[in-house]
Every structure is written in C-alpha cells, then in structure tokens.
Amino acid sequence: MYLVKKPNRNDLCWCGSGKKYKRCHMEEDKKLYAFEEQGFIIPPLNIIKTSEQIEGIRKSGSITNEILNIVGERIKVGVTTNEIDNWVSEYTIKSGGIAAPLNYYGFPKSVCTSINNVICHGIPEDRVLKNGDIINVDVSTIFNGYYSDASRMFIVGEASENAVKLVDAAKEALYIGINEVKPYGDLNAVGIAIENYCNKLGYSVVRDLGGHGVGLKFHEEPHVDHFAKSGKGVLLLPGMVFTIEPMINEGSYKCITLEDDWTVVTKDGLLSAQWEHTIVVTESGVEILV
DSSP states (O other), rough: OOOOOOOOTTTEEEETTOOOOOOGGHHHHHHHHHHHHTTTTTTTGGGGGOOOHHHHHHHHHHHHHHHHHHHHHOOOOTTHHHHHHHHHHHHHHHOOEEETTTTGGOOOOSSSEETTTTTEEOOOOOOOTTOOOOEEEEEEEEEEEEEEEEEEEOOOSOOHHHHHHHHHHHHHHHHHHHHTTTTTOHHHHHHHHHHHHHHTOOEEOOOOOEEOOOOSSSSEEEOOOOOOOOOBBBOOTTTTTTEOOEEEEEOOOOOOOOOOSSEEETTTTTEEEEEEEEEEEEEEEEOOOO
16 A cells, blocks of 8 residues: 655655655645545555556557457367467567567466366467357567557357357456546446446356556556455556456356466356456546557
8 A cells, every 4th residue: 555645844745656746746645645534545656657658558559459350350160279379479579579478477378368167367278169169368468668468258159148148248347347447536446346247147256366557567556356345445546557357257256276377267167258458547537558
C-alpha cells in the first residue's frame, strides 16, 4: 500500500517515487489523501504511464492483435499447438518484436495454448486440435521495450452448445469488467460486476489467478481480481495500464497446477474459457490498447 503523505511545512509533497514535488502537485496529493481516508488503496504512482509510454504499449499491442488475427485465420481441426507456437514466433520476429513468454521463468514456448479444461498457461506441444475443442491463445509481445498482453478463445470445428455458451459468456464477462473501469473509480468494481454476471449463468470465476499491470514489465501492479471482494480496492488513476482477463469455469472455480509447474486445469475436469485485453485508464474513462 502506498501512503499519500500530507503536505509538509515546506509546502512540498511526496509521491510514490520518494522525490519532492513543488506546490503545483499539492492539490493532486490532497485529492489522493482524501481517497485514502475513504479506504481506497492508493497505487504507487510510478506505475502511471506517460503518453509516450502508452503509445509504445499501443504499438506493441498492434503486433499482438495481428498475431491473434493470424491464429484466427489459420486455426482448424488437425492443427497442433506447436504449429500455433511457430506462427506466433515467426510473426513476432518478423515484426521486430520479442515473444514475452519465451524463457520467462523457464516457460519453454512463445505463446500459451489452453485447451478445454486448461484454465491458462498451457504449453504448446504435439497435441492435435480436434473437432469441438475450445482453446485460449494468449499472446504477449515486447516491442521496443514495451509489453502488451491479450488472449482470445477459438472454437475448433463445431463445439457443443455448452462450450459455445461458456466461450460467449467469458467474452461478455470481459467487457462487463472493462465497463466498470473509470478514473478515480474502484478496481474492486471490476470483479464484482464479472462475478455477479457469471454467477447468474451458473458459472464460477477463478480466484487463484487474475489480471495484472503491464507495459514496462510483463507483470506489474496492480493485481486484478475478477471475483467480488468487500471493501474499497485500488483507486484507478488515469495512466494506469493493466489487463482484465477473467477465467470462467463451467463448474467449480477450484484449479490445479500440473507437474510441469505451468499448466493450470480445472479441479473437476470441466471446461474453462478466458478472454483478455490490455486497457488504460483515461481522464474520461477507459481505452482498450489491445
């Protein structure tokens, strides 16, 4: 938690970086202090992105978006997840980018491919996609030092009605969460809205994993929960960049990590679906960067 200090007797104020700021910053400092008095968690101000940094993230996101478009055009019955990894690697390199997952804490591939009951972090292999599979492809790109992160669900061939409904609900949950983002709003509102929507449909929301800040690093503050939490959460400030990526399960929200230390699956073996965007809080609302 970052504590906003009251202005001192020298009419200076402090920000999260520990540097002194002049009188012109005092009104903003007082404003943040007032929110903290209401119970909000004030994020470290060094995670606020400049317009130049946001533009860099946006350009990185254009590569991520194009990769997901390519996957959507090529994915079909008979394709292996290793082939998807090759598509991602080839286009990332061609675009002058770097695949952020590759070698990240030992992750061996350039993309995450999560099929059916795999919630996230599925490792590409020789697994052949079959008719009726649902798969999340999670792409993260570094371009000129800026990170972007997004994922989509793809239905292979013709899936069951239950699978299609889950995929659609997960996408709707993403946009319901994004619609709750507003400057000087409460990050907890995102999770409340998502879980309320999913519970009405009989689905559960994964609690062990969530969204995250992104931009200058792969994972930054804040952590984004997609389920309802009581009390005030992190205060949303213009310039904050983070992902919203609800993982929605057909059955229980409980999950298990497999022996590879990456692949996370539903504990009950039922289906899971996830969509993801990287967004930025603006002065007037929210913008999807990718």
